[in-house]
Amino acid sequence: MRQVTVTEHLLLHQKKSPMATGRFTSLLTELILSAKLISREVTKAGLVDVLGFTGETNVQGEKVRKLDEFANNVLIHRLRRSGVLCAMASEENGDLIQVSGDLPQGDYILIFDPLDGSSNIDVNVSIGTIFSIYRRPLHKGPGSPSLAEVLQRCDKQVAAGYFIYGSSTMMVYTTGNGVHGFTLDPSVGEFLLSHPDMKIPEQGRIYSVNESYWNYWDPATKEAIAYFKSTENALGKPYSSRYIGSLVADFHRNLLYGGIFMYPAKRRPDGTYAGKLRLTCEAAPMAFIVEQAGGLATDGVNRILDYTPTELHQRVPFFVGSPNDVRTVREIMLRSGSDTVPGN
Numbered sequence: 001m002r003q004v005t006v007t008e009h010l011l012l013h014q015k016k017s018p019m020a021t022g023r024f025t026s027l028l029t030e031l032i033l034s035a036k037l038i039s040r041e042v043t044k045a046g047l048v049d050v051l052g053f054t055g056e057t058n059v060q061g062e063k064v065r066k067l068d069e070f071a072n073n074v075l076i077h078r079l080r081r082s083g084v085l086c087a088m089a090s091e092e093n094g095d096l097i098q099v100s101g102d103l104p105q106g107d108y109i110l111i112f113d114p115l116d117g118s119s120n121i122d123v124n125v126s127i128g129t130i131f132s133i134y135r136r137p138l139h140k141g142p143g144s145p146s147l148a149e150v151l152q153r154c155d156k157q158v159a160a161g162y163f164i165y166g167s168s169t170m171m172v173y174t175t176g177n178g179v180h181g182f183t184l185d186p187s188v189g190e191f192l193l194s195h196p197d198m199k200i201p202e203q204g205r206i207y208s209v210n211e212s213y214w215n216y217w218d219p220a221t222k223e224a225i226a227y228f229k230s231t232e233n234a235l236g237k238p239y240s241s242r243y244i245g246s247l248v249a250d251f252h253r254n255l256l257y258g259g260i261f262m263y264p265a266k267r268r269p270d271g272t273y274a275g276k277l278r279l280t281c282e283a284a285p286m287a288f289i290v291e292q293a294g295g296l297a298t299d300g301v302n303r304i305l306d307y308t309p310t311e312l313h314q315r316v317p318f319f320v321g322s323p324n325d326v327r328t329v330r331e332i333m334l335r336s337g338s339d340t341v342p343g344n
Contacts (some may be wrong), residue, residue, distance in 0.1 A: 003185075003192045003193070004192065004193040005182075005190045005191065005192060005193075006028075006032060006171060006182045006190070006191040006192075006193070007025075007029065007032075007190075009180065009182070009193055010025045010028055010029070011025060013175065013177065023083075023084045023106055023107075023108070024084070024108065024133075024158070024159075026082060026083070026084050027079075027082060027084045027085070027106075027108055027110070027133065028159070028173070030078050030079055030082040030084075031075075031079070031110075031131060032171065032191060033078060034074050034075050034078045034079070034129075035129055035163040035169070035171065036169075036184070036189065037074050037078075038070070038071045038074060038114075038115070038129060038163070038165070039163070039165050039169040039184065041067060041070055041071075042067065042127070042165040043165075067115060067118065067121050068092065068114060068115045068118045068121075069092075071114035071115040071129065072090055072092045072093075072114040072115075074114075075088075075090070075112060075114050075129070076088065076090065076097060079110055080097070080099055080103060081103060082106075083103075083104035083105070083106060084106035084107075084108050085099050085105070085106055085108050085109065085110055086099055086105045086106060086107060086108065086109060086136050086144060086145050087099060087109050087110075087136075087144060087145045087149075087150055088109070088110045088111070088112070089109075089110075089111045089112075089150060089280065089281070089312055090111075090112055090113075090114060090281070091112070091113040091114065091278055091281045091282075091313075092114060094312075094313075095312070096144075096145075096147060096150060096312070098144045099144070100144055107135055107136045108133055108134070108135055108136070108158075109133070109134040109135070109136060109145065109149075109150055110131060110132070110133055111131070111132045111133075111134070111150075111280045111281050111285075112129065112130060112131040112132070112281055113129065113130040113131075113278070113281040113282055114129055115127055115128070115129060116128045116129065116130050116162075116246060116247050116248045116282065117244075117245065117246025117247060117248055117249060119245065120244070120245060120246050125244060125245075125246060125249065126164055126165065126166030126167075126244070126246055126248065126249040126252075127164075127165055127166075127246055127248065127249070128162050128163055128164040128165060128246070128247075128248030128249065128252075129162060129163045129165075129248075130160075130161075130162045130247075130248060130281060130282060130285050130286070131160065131161055131162070131285065132157055132159075132160045132280065132281065132284055132285035132288070133157060133158050133159040133160065134150070134152050134156055134157055134158060135156075135158050136149060137149055137152070147312065150312070151280075151308065151309040151310070151311075151312070152308070152309075153305075153306070153307070153308040154279070154284040154287065154288070154304060154305045154306070154307050154308070154309070155288075155305040155306065157284065157285065157288045158175065158176070159173060159174065159175045159176075160173065160174060160284070160285035160286075160288040160289055161173025161174065161285070161289065162248050162251075162252075162285070162286075162289070164248050164249065164252050166249065168183050168184065169183070169184040170182065170183050170184070170191075170194070170195075170252075171184075171191050172195070172198070172252065172255070172289065173289075174288060174289050174292040174293075176288075176292065177292075178197045178198075178292055178293075179197070179198040179199075179255075179289055179292045179293040180193065180195065180196055180197065180198065181193075181194055181195030181196075181198055182194060182195075183195075195256075198255060198256075198293050199293050199294050200254070200255050200258060200290060200293045200294050200295040200321065200322055200323075201257070201258030201322055202258075202294070202322060202323055202324055203234060203235075203258060203322055203324045203325070204239070204254065204257075204258035204259035204260055204321055204322035204324070204325045205235060205239055205240060205257070205258055205259060206239055206240045206241075206242050206253070206254055206257060206258065206259030206260070207225075207228040207229075207239045207240075207241060207242075207259060207260050207262065207325070208241075208242055208243045208244075208250040208253075208254065208259060208260065208261040208262065209225060209243060209261075209262040209263070209264070210243060210245065210263070211225070211241075211243075213264075213266055216266040216267045217264055217265075217266065217267070217340075218265075218267070218273060218338055218340050219336060219338075220300075220332060220333050220336035220337065220338030220340070221264040221265070221300070221333075221338065221340060223332050223336055224262075224264075224300075224328075224329045224332045224333065225262070225264075227328060227329075227332065228260070228325075229241075233328075234324060234325075234328070239259070242259070247261070247263075247277070247282060247286070251286055251290075251320065254320075254321045254322070255289075255290070255293060255295075258321075258322045259321050259322060259325065260319065260320070260321035260322060260325035260326060260329070261318070261319075261320050261321055262318070262319050262329070263275070263276050263277050263317065263318045263319075264300065264317050264319075264340065265300070265317040265340035273340040274315060275299065275315045275316040275317040275318065276315055276317075276318075277315060277316060277317075277318045278313055278314070278315055279304075279307060279309050279314045279315065279316045280309050280312065280313075280314065282318075283297070283304050283316050283318045283320075284304060284305070284307070284309075286318075286320055287303075287304035287305050287320065288305065290320050290321065291305065294323065295320065295321055295322055295323055295326070296320070296321070296322075296323045296326035296327065297318070297319070297320040297321075297326070298319050298320075298326055298329070298330055299316050299317045299318065299319070300317050300319055300329060300330065300333045300338060300340065301330055301333050301334060301338070304316070304318070304320075317340060
């Protein structure tokens with residue numbers, strides 16, 4: 001059977017879509033090359049000096065790992081010179097990354113998490129790169145885009161995807177016409193189509209959540225989690241508990257097998273509740289992907305793709321996965337009057 005490379009797949013879909021351009025294909029091609037470079041370092045991490053911490057702290061207040069820094073630098077260096085971007089934003093950088101000076105500019109905006117799940121790097125657990133692509137608004141002003149131009153409503157994404165570095169390296173992406181998965185064949189150095197038109201099962205059998213935070217959840221959240229552990233649910237028996245602690249890895253497994261990933265709001269010392277995952281570089285791209293695969297993504301009540309970010313590193317509660325399971329959480333949250341999500 002003839003293998004389809006990711007480049008061939010991109011070009012084929014470019015011809016089918018009047019909105020697609022060669023510049024967009026160039027952007028994804030540069031992302032793919034960056035992922036190959038990151039994958040190479042991940043696979044030999046124990047043999048070279050890329051494990052451990054750099055001694056620095058990122059904008060999120062988290063210690064920066066060496067491989068985190070490497071992935072971030074690769075993406076910024078390559079994509080800044082691609083000629084198709086006008087701005088970037090990274091989970092590791094506090095401010096917008098402008099494409100300026102003598103470098104050519106385009107109309108696309110890239111938001112990314114260079115190495116999701118990086119706390120698992122040193123223990124050889126699957127990690128990944130998440131990306132989200134927007135087009136600069138047509139009413140753009142002169143020069144580099146403002147933050148307001150970057151913080152678009154989440155359903156304005158033109159593409160989103162992730163690379164997962166595990167037993168094999170995979171790319172999963174969508175441009176709004178379904179979700180497709182490609183596996184890197186190291187013998188030829190190409191991503192080959194391995195999972196066409198991916199669909200998440202309507203009903204899941206797995207729940208993924210860090211239950212050590214039980215005492216920090218509100219009663220409605222506890223009720224939702226208890227539903228998946230009980231026998232009084234859609235399965236008539238407890239769901240299987242599977243939590244890796246790497247969003248890309250947990251999401252990817254549930255996309256294939258069916259299930260729900262949850263990162264509920266936690267109670268803070270002042271008694272208020274706040275989400276943990278970043279809206280722009282984690283929740284929004286994963287929400288776009290899962291909806292294209294037939295699933296749902298909410299903050300417990302509200303659809304993630306209905307959000308318009310108010311700040312670059314905004315955080316939200318996140319419930320994503322099989323539609324029956326995500327709807328059940330929403331029903332429980334609404335019935336119990338949870339005050340952990342906006343607008344409820």
